[in-house]
Amino acid sequence: xxxxxxPPSPGGAVLFSNGDTSYEFFQDLGTGRNGERVxxxxxxxxxxxxxxxxxxxxxxxxEPLPEEYQRTRARLEEEVRLAQYLQHPNIARVHGLFxxxxxxxxxxxxxxxxxxxxxxxxxxVRGRYFSESxxxxxxxxxxxxxxxAHTRTDDAGAPLGxxxxxxxxxxxxxxxxxxxxxxDFGVAFSRLGxxxxxxxxxxxxxAIYAAPEALLGETTxxxxxxxxxxxxxxxxxxxxxxxxxxxxxxxEDDSRLLREKVLAASVTVMEVPQPAFVEDAVxxxxxxxxxxxxxxxxxxxxxxxxxxxxxxxxxxxxxxxTAAALEAELRALLAxxxxxxxxxxxxxxxxxxxxxxxxxxxxDLLEEDEGGISPAFPxxxxxxxxxxxxxxxxxDETPTEPGLSALRVAEGDPPFDS
Numbered sequence: 142x143x144x145x146x147x148p149p150s151p152g153g154a155v156l157f158s159n160g161d162t163s164y165e166f167f168q169d170l171g172t173g174r175n176g177e178r179v180x181x182x183x184x185x186x187x188x189x190x191x192x193x194x195x196x197x198x199x200x201x202x203x204e205p206l207p208e209e210y211q212r213t214r215a216r217l218e219e220e221v222r223l224a225q226y227l228q229h230p231n232i233a234r235v236h237g238l239f240x241x242x243x244x245x246x247x248x249x250x251x252x253x254x255x256x257x258x259x260x261x262x263x264x265x266v267r268g269r270y271f272s273e274s275x276x277x278x279x280x281x282x283x284x285x286x287x288x289x290a291h292t293r294t295d296d297a298g299a300p301l302g303x304x305x306x307x308x309x310x311x312x313x314x315x316x317x318x319x320x321x322x323x324x325d326f327g328v329a330f331s332r333l334g335x336x337x338x339x340x341x342x343x344x345x346x347x348a349i350y351a352a353p354e355a356l357l358g359e360t361t362x363x364x365x366x367x368x369x370x371x372x373x374x375x376x377x378x379x380x381x382x383x384x385x386x387x388x389x390x391x392x393e394d395d396s397r398l399l400r401e402k403v404l405a406a407s408v409t410v411m412e413v414p415q416p417a418f419v420e421d422a423v424x425x426x427x428x429x430x431x432x433x434x435x436x437x438x439x440x441x442x443x444x445x446x447x448x449x450x451x452x453x454x455x456x457x458x459x460x461x462x463t464a465a466a467l468e469a470e471l472r473a474l475l476a477x478x479x480x481x482x483x484x485x486x487x488x489x490x491x492x493x494x495x496x497x498x499x500x501x502x503x504x505d506l507l508e509e510d511e512g513g514i515s516p517a518f519p520x521x522x523x524x525x526x527x528x529x530x531x532x533x534x535x536x537d538e539t540p541t542e543p544g545l546s547a548l549r550v551a552e553g554d555p556p557f558d559s
Contacts, residue, residue, distance in 0.1 A: 156196070157241050162186050164196065164248070173197055174307070174328045174346070175216040176209065181251065193251040194236065197327070200244040214245055219335070220327050221247050226293045226301060231286035233324040252322045255490065255518070257377050258310035265380060265533070267497040272530045273445055274481040275489050276378045277471050282321035283313055283370055284468035290326070291363040291464050295333070304330040304361055307346025308369035310377060315490065317518050319483020330361070349384055349422045353455050356426050364457040367467055371452030378445070380533075381437045383429055383453060384422035429455065440531070444474050489530065490518060
């Protein structure tokens with residue numbers, strides 16, 4: 142059945158209106174984590190276009206209403222209700238929920254800028270990683286967003302217990318002005334009244350950035366988000382992933398306990414189709430040791446290596462306890478160096494784009510980032526400061542085979558980011 146979410150033309154079709162604002166179709170971004178349709182739209186008022194917004198839409202099916210539709214709709218409604226408690230500059234905004242004759246749409250901020258995933262690709266193309274100050278700055282800003290979310294309470298003052306459950310490089314953006322945004326709480330856990338319970342034990346977000354306890358289908362808390370952030374910062378700083386067989390020293394272990402853990406995690410993750418490399422990643426998530434973290438962090442400064450060691454503990458009780466504590470440590474490390482802020486981060490990206498040159502243009506990273514969202518970074522001015530990021534070298538032991546990030550793209554994961 143054709144619906145309001147099936148625009149008849151490549152662009153310009155009005156999806157719906159709210160007051161004097163009409164929302165015109167711009168691009169189809171695929172299917173979201175909860176089965177919703179994700180679109181990019183341009184709001185138009187009597188004074189003209191007002192940028193872009195991301196729309197998560199659930200089209201009304203033919204009767205009778207299937208259970209899948211009801212659950213997807215309920216999850217979308219829950220995401221919008223939860224967003225009322227997530228008003229933070231480092232968290233992408235949710236503008237509202239719009240119910241129409243043919244379905245339901247949630248309108249969300251379209252965050253301009255590069256994702257960390259794209260910035261990592263840029264670094265690899267130009268042959269130099271971003272500086273540790275960049276890593277510390279972005280990490281501190283994300284930790285601030287998580288500290289805020291993890292400690293939110295409802296209107297009665299009861300803790301909401303929010304856990305994002307999907308912290309990964311595609312969900313973190315550096316804005317053109319130097320701000321950092323965590324862009325999606327669509328699969329978050331919370332104790333919000335009337336929430337829809339997760340029916341499957343598998344991790345709701347990207348499995349290769351999930352904490353070990355999430356892969357096992359165990360109860361997760363805020364420390365799972367910190368582990369995921371640790372994996373993200375490690376990969377961005379070094380190009381290595383702790384779950385990547387090519388980046389690991391995990392030895393064969395025939396212990397019955399490990400075999401049982403690997404089997405349990407594999408069954409949990411494989412409830413839905415997964416890319417071929419995920420099963421190997423799960424095995425490494427269950428078996429990595431301190432020496433694997435040591436190897437993965439090779440080449441970084443001792444303070445940053447020490448911090449990542451405290452984040453990447455398989456047992457959650459051994460990790461840094463809260464996002465607020467993590468933010469404090471990251472900011473302390475950043476303050477011990479030359480002054481560095483969002484403006485410096487933007488200049489570092491501009492320098493990377495300049496050095497990447499034609500090679501980056503061939504990857505289309507200068508035109509559109511994930512999901513058709515324009516990074517909108519201005520070029521370097523003549524007086525801008527040249528930064529000195531860490532070069533890729535033989536000491537980095539960068540694997541010649543594609544890592545997990547490259548494999549995810551090759552396997553065709555959804556390109557959007559909302």
